[in-house]
Amino acid sequence: MHELSLIANLFEIMEQKAKEKNAQKITCVKLKVGILSGAVPELLETAFDIYKKNTMAAEAKLEIEKVPLKLKCQECSAVTIKQDLVFNCEQCGSTNLETLEGTDLFLEKMDLEVE
Numbered sequence: 001m002h003e004l005s006l007i008a009n010l011f012e013i014m015e016q017k018a019k020e021k022n023a024q025k026i027t028c029v030k031l032k033v034g035i036l037s038g039a040v041p042e043l044l045e046t047a048f049d050i051y052k053k054n055t056m057a058a059e060a061k062l063e064i065e066k067v068p069l070k071l072k073c074q075e076c077s078a079v080t081i082k083q084d085l086v087f088n089c090e091q092c093g094s095t096n097l098e099t100l101e102g103t104d105l106f107l108e109k110m111d112l113e114v115e
């Protein structure tokens with residue numbers, strides 16, 4: 001499962017950040033997941049629940065925000081936000097598009113408990 005390795009990487013980053021802040025616990029984690037990131041939010045949740053046991057995030061809540069695809073047309077500069085995966089400009093129909101958002105998975109926010 002691809003998501004398990006994504007979550008494993010995420011936990012490395014999270015635990016490092018938590019240690020820098022001398023936190024005892026990670027209480028809430030918010031991820032932004034682009035619809036073209038290649039990760040399925042439901043599988044990320046499952047992977048997170050499996051992985052969090054015996055970590056600082058054992059009781060953490062996971063929130064996932066799906067990020068739609070944001071494309072900028074190279075012909076007319078119109079910005080199109082896509083919930084589906086049809087790659088053409090809504091203004092002029094061009095397929096010469098630059099991807100601005102929607103391909104990444106990243107840690108948006110993390111709540112810590114510091115004693």
Ligand SMILES: [Zn+2]
Pocket residue numbers: 073074075076077078089090091092093094
């Ligand atoms: Zn266009």
